[in-house]
Amino acid sequence: MTTRIDPTRWPAFLDEATNPPACRGHDPETFFPEHRKGGPAVHVQASRAKAICAECPLLAPCREWAFEQSPTALHGIWGGTTYNDRRYRPGRRRGVQPPHFRNPVKKRSAS
Structure with missing residues (x-):
């Protein structure tokens, strides 16, 4: 399968960032699992792609960009999210991360 991305929808911040994205240099097919198989x-494969995303300095803006796209128009792993993560996102509002993407704050127990 050859993955093609519409250049008019390419996230510009990936090319404008000071630090390159972690996905650069990896096989693009890693980020586009063939779900029909x-x-x-x-x-x-999705776990591998998400692990690469987790180490990326551009994770937050990439995830934000992914959630701003129509879930039916964007495929593959973007910002550590899958199509289903974006499609079934609670509330589907921009700028709000689903609970499983938030960094939990652990309360210290009073000793």
Whole structure:
């Protein structure tokens, strides 16, 4: 499968950033699992892509950009999110991250 991205929808911040995105230099197919094949291989590939995203200095703006796109128009892993993460996002409002993407603040117990 050859992955093509509409250049009019390419996130400009990826090219304008001081630090390059973590995905640069990796095989683009890593970020576009072939869901029609199904099975555990898809989950392994998505997990691999998400692990790369987790180390990226541009994770936050990439995730924000991904959530601003129509979930039906954007495929693949963007900002550590899958199509389903974006499609079934609670509230589907811009600028609000779903609970499983928020960094939990652990309260210290009073000792």
